[in-house]
Amino acid sequence: MSEFEQGRSLSPRGPIGLMSRVYKYVLPEVRNCLNVWRKDAEGIPDPELRKQALASIETKQFHCEGGGVYAAGNLPMRHILIPLIVAYQTISDYLDNLCDRSTSMNAEDFRLLHQxxxxxxxxxxxxxxxxxxxxxQDDGGYLYRLVRTCQEMISKLPGYASAASEISGLASLYTDLQVYKHIRHDLREAALKEWWEENRSRAPRLHWNEFAAATGSTLGIFMLFLASCDSRLSKPDASLIRAGYFPHLCCLHIMLDYLIDQDEDRAGGDLNFCNYYDNTDTMLNRIASIVEWARNDVRNIPETPLHRMVIEGLLALYLSDPKVSEQREVRSVSRRLMKRSPLTRLFFFVNSRWIRKHLY
Structure with missing residues (x-):
């Protein structure tokens, strides 16, 4: 056991402890950060860039709130983790909007944006x-300030040097995905499959659409930000954590996101990785398998209770979304995934509904 693993745990040990931190610290502080970026975005000179920046904050706030949960793993460092996670996720959401509703279908444009x-x-x-x-062109320095904020916060993480290569690897895969999935509709599936063939050894259990989904999650990066709060973090520790998250836990995150967005993506002509299964039963069985693989993976990394709560929290968060009840097939999948749920998942399910009802 490494010195990092032997260190005194700062993580909550159970769902009640986690949610008390979320309500008291994470949600208010994430929202304060988002309000700052919202005001910044309101000053963007270019109307299209301003529109997409504001829309990304308005419609994807829960992405930052979900990522902010990792700050509950080390409250004394939340003054670094929350601004970092919010800024990085805001870049991700803003660029996703720019590419999804793009005036361009140029792969090099998408790659430069994601640089x-x-x-x-x-x-x-x-x-x-x-x-x-x-x-x-003219965002008034908005994206520049988001990048600088991330760099500034990262420079304050004492263990970051040990995690940097793993974080860079995940971010590079994320960038590749954003390029391939936003090019011309008649080219994107072939490009994604070719990319998978080059990388399938990284995720031997996953199909091409599932591997692509795994690369679209920022959770592995956020967990490595949290781990970087400890100066004792080593490169082997960071590698172990990355393997605990990518590919399976990251895949679960994004497949659930796509599951509830099927109608929305169909209307917008956007690619949805849940549409590549032969039928609903196959999709359900694959997601259920990914859940089990993710549970097994996190057993190998420190603070296993936190990561198990992340898995149950993801299922609860997405399956409690109002979009589920609006889609008959998704509603059926949700009921079957929630069947015989452990108490932790039910606890997070109730909390997710309460947050949506009372805090939005």
Whole structure:
């Protein structure tokens, strides 16, 4: 057992302790950070960039709140973790909106935009004009400030050097995904499958659409941010944590996101990785298998109770979403996944519904 694993745990040991931290610290502080970025986005000169920046904050706030849960794992460091997680997730959501509703279908444009996510995790990297290959240019420094905020917070994480290569690897895969899934509709599936063939050894149990989904999650990065709060973190520790999250737990995260967005994506013409199964039963069985693989993976990393709560929390958060009740097939899958749920999942399910009803 490494010195890192032997260190005194700061993580909550159970769901009640976790949620008390979420209500008292995480949700208010995440929302304060988002309010700052919302005001910043309101000043973006270009109307299209301003529209997409504000829409990403308005409609995807829960992404930052979910990521903020990792700050509950080390409350004394939350003044670093929460601004970092919120800024990084805000970049992700903003760029996703720009690409989903893009005035361009240029792969190099998408790659240049997402260079900001690689620069954000590289202290000392000089931001460039990320909009150079698109017509909309003037964001008034909005994306630049998001990148700089991430760099500033990362420079305060004492164990970051040990996690940097694992974080960079996950961010690079995320960038590749955003490029391939946003190119012309008649090209994207072939590009994603070719990319999977090059990387399938990283996720031998997953199908091409599931591997792509796994690369779209930022949870592995956020967990490594949390681990980097400890100066005793070693590179083997960081590698173990990455393997605990990617590919299976990350895959579960994004497959659940796509599960509830099927109608929305169909209407918008957006790619949805849940649409590549032969039938509902196959999709259900695959998601159920991914849940079990994720549970097994997190047994191998420190603070297993926290990661098990993340898995149950993901299921509860997405399956309690109002979008579920609006889609007959999704409603059926949700009921079957929730059947015989452990008490932890039911606890998070109730809390997720309460948060949506009373705090939005």
């Amino acid at each position: 900001s996510m690689l620069d954000a995790i590289t202290p000392g990297a000089e931001p460039v004009n990320y909009y150079a290959l698109r017509s909309e």
